[in-house]
Amino acid sequence: MKQIRVSTGKKMELKDITDQINAALADTESKDGLCLVFCPHTTAGIVVNENADPDVRRDLERAFEKAVPAVRFDHAEGNSPAHFLSSLTGPSVLLPYQNGRLKLGTWQGVFLCEYDGPRTREVWVQAQ
Amino acid sequence: MKQIRVSTGKKMELKDITDQINAALADTESKDGLCLVFCPHTTAGIVVNENADPDVRRDLERAFEKAVPAVRFDHAEGNSPAHFLSSLTGPSVLLPYQNGRLKLGTWQGVFLCEYDGPRTREVWVQAQ
Amino acid sequence: MKQIRVSTGKKMELKDITDQINAALADTESKDGLCLVFCPHTTAGIVVNENADPDVRRDLERAFEKAVPAVRFDHAEGNSPAHFLSSLTGPSVLLPYQNGRLKLGTWQGVFLCEYDGPRTREVWVQAQ
Numbered sequence: 001m002k003q004i005r006v007s008t009g010k011k012m013e014l015k016d017i018t019d020q021i022n023a024a025l026a027d028t029e030s031k032d033g034l035c036l037v038f039c040p041h042t043t044a045g046i047v048v049n050e051n052a053d054p055d056v057r058r059d060l061e062r063a064f065e066k067a068v069p070a071v072r073f074d075h076a077e078g079n080s081p082a083h084f085l086s087s088l089t090g091p092s093v094l095l096p097y098q099n100g101r102l103k104l105g106t107w108q109g110v111f112l113c114e115y116d117g118p119r120t121r122e123v124w125v126q127a128q
Numbered sequence: 129m130k131q132i133r134v135s136t137g138k139k140m141e142l143k144d145i146t147d148q149i150n151a152a153l154a155d156t157e158s159k160d161g162l163c164l165v166f167c168p169h170t171t172a173g174i175v176v177n178e179n180a181d182p183d184v185r186r187d188l189e190r191a192f193e194k195a196v197p198a199v200r201f202d203h204a205e206g207n208s209p210a211h212f213l214s215s216l217t218g219p220s221v222l223l224p225y226q227n228g229r230l231k232l233g234t235w236q237g238v239f240l241c242e243y244d245g246p247r248t249r250e251v252w253v254q255a256q
Numbered sequence: 257m258k259q260i261r262v263s264t265g266k267k268m269e270l271k272d273i274t275d276q277i278n279a280a281l282a283d284t285e286s287k288d289g290l291c292l293v294f295c296p297h298t299t300a301g302i303v304v305n306e307n308a309d310p311d312v313r314r315d316l317e318r319a320f321e322k323a324v325p326a327v328r329f330d331h332a333e334g335n336s337p338a339h340f341l342s343s344l345t346g347p348s349v350l351l352p353y354q355n356g357r358l359k360l361g362t363w364q365g366v367f368l369c370e371y372d373g374p375r376t377r378e379v380w381v382q383a384q
Contacts, residue, residue, distance in 0.1 A: 001352065034164055034254065036290055036350055040361025042306040048219045049211055050170040059201045059208040060215060066197035069322035073315045080315040083305055087316060087345060089215060091304045091364070094164055094222055094350055096129065096254055105168025105250075108219070122361075126290065126352055128256070128384070162292055162382065176347045177339055178298040187329045187336040188343060194325035217343060222292055222350055224257065224382055233296025233378075236347070256384070 002028075002125045008117035012065050014047065014057045017123060018109040022101050024125040031100045038092040038124040043082035043116035045089035046123070051109025064089075064113070082115035089113055097127065130156075130253045136245035140193050142175065142185045145251060146237040150229050152253040159228045166220040166252040171210035171244035173217035174251070179237025192217075192241070210243035217241055225255065258284075258381045264373035268321050270303065270313045273379060274365040278357050280381040287356045294348040294380040299338035299372035301345035302379070307365025320345075320369070338371035345369055353383065 002024035008015055021037060039046050050056040064085055073080035093110065096103045102110070112121060130152035136143055149165060167174050178184040192213055201208035221238065224231045230238070240249060258280035264271055277293060295302050306312040320341055329336035349366065352359045358366070368377060 034256065036352065038352060040364060042304075042312075042361065042363045047215045048170075049215050053203055053205075055203040056170075056208065056211050059199070059203050060212055062199040063197050063201075063208070063212045064215075066199050067195075067323075069319050071315070071318040071322050073319075075309055075311040075315050077309075080312065080319070083312050084316055084319045087303045087305050087320075090218060090346060090349065092350060093218065094220060096164065096166060096252065105170065107170045108168060124352065128290065162384065175343045176298075177343050181331055181333075183331040184298075184336065184339050187327070187331050188340055190327040191325050191329075191336070191340045192343075194327050195323075218346060221346065222348060224292065224294060224380065233298065235298045236296060 004123040006112045006121045006123060008114035008119055010117055012061050013114040013117055014060055014111040016051050016109050017112050021110055021125055025097055025100050025127055028127040030127055032098050033128045035095050035097050036092055036126045037110060040122055043079055043086050044121055045086045045091060045113045046093045047089050047111045047113050048093055048108050050107045052107055079116045085115045132251040134240045134249045134251060136242035136247055139245055140189050141242040141245055142188055142239040144179050144237050145240050149238055149253055153225055153228050153255055156255040158255060160226050161256045163223050163225050164220055164254045165238060169249055171207055171214055172249055173214045173219060173241040174221045175217050175239045175241050176221055176236050178235045180235055207244045213243045260379040262368045262377045262379060264370035264375055267373055268317050269370040269373055270316055270367040272307050272365050273368050277366055277381055281353055281356050281383060284383040286383060288354050289384045291351050291353050291383045292348055293366060296378055299335055299342050300377055301342045301347060301369045302349045303345050303367045303369050304349055304364050306363045308363055335372045341371045
């Protein structure tokens with residue numbers, strides 16, 4: 001299992017980590033298979049979406065921020081919206097790779113979704 | 129890895145692809161294991177839900193359409209709501225299979241979620 | 257594949273099943289790998305989130321309940337909101353394990369999300 005470090009600069013930020021995952025895959029023994037990208041944090045997540053037009057990423061950031069329902073939150077740290085979004089998008093994604101690189105759709109990239117930044121986050125990459 | 133083609137007929141549509149996945153599994157070498165169902169598109173996704181009463185599917189279509197927050201979307205193609213829903217439901221699901229067929233709960237089926245149709249979509253099926 | 261049974265006591269409830277998954281992993285042959293936690297129900301799901309402060313769990317329960325859009329639901333059983341939430345959070349999560357135990361982030365636990373309780377639910381644990 002490889003570990004990636006990702007630094008985020010805003011409260012809510014989608015950060016493209018596709019290249020970092022490919023770098024982690026480059027020296028795994030197996031060249032083809034499935035690869036788990038896992039976020040060990042409870043106020044961040046992993047999302048696959050378009051990484052061509054940066055407007056998509058920014059549109060998603062605004063939409064996620066607004067997707068948190070207006071309910072009472074008791075958790076004293078005040079970041080329950082981030083916990084909620086982390087549960088919505090999930091901690092991980094399983095992706096195919098071939099020849100030591102992610103095999104994604106034409107427009108797909110992999111993002112760390114920061115919901116409670118700025119912070120430095122870990123992402124685990126486990127190839128099979 | 130097998131590829132399935134799925135044609136959708138509406139802007140927003142849940143299309144049952146359970147039988148197509150089983151067909152793809154039928155001639156894999158391994159008869160038992162886990163199977164990744166992966167959607168290589170950024171405005172569609174994969175969901176597991178009830179495929180008995182068609183009202184469930186139609187209720188989900190209405191609910192997903194309404195689940196998009198009312199924020200400003202800048203992406204020039206105008207399909208940011210579809211990108212958002214694709215991130216919500218995720219690009220893939222990992223499913224158990226036994227004897228060359230998906231092993232699901234009694235009421236579960238696998239759906240391609242089209243959020244920006246009508247289109248012809250690919251779904252990748254990779255059995256382990 | 258191991259089966260866990262989980263009883264829920266409320267309509268909407270996040271129930272911590274981390275210990276039960278570890279118990280299921282304890283007597284698998286392989287000690288390291290990836291483990292699928294799969295919910296074979298269409299009105300429940302699996303979520304990974306903080307299991308330290310119980311306020312987080314309760315905040316999430318309130319937020320999920322409110323996250324269901326106000327649309328017309330036709331499904332005669334009346335539990336379409338639960339089907340919707342089950343699609344949002346997904347039926348499963350794939351998790352790393354080491355030395356026969358889940359390897360999670362410091363604050364992460366695994367929850368069955370009951371959206372249509374109280375019921376007794378099954379969760380399948382398949383280690384690779």
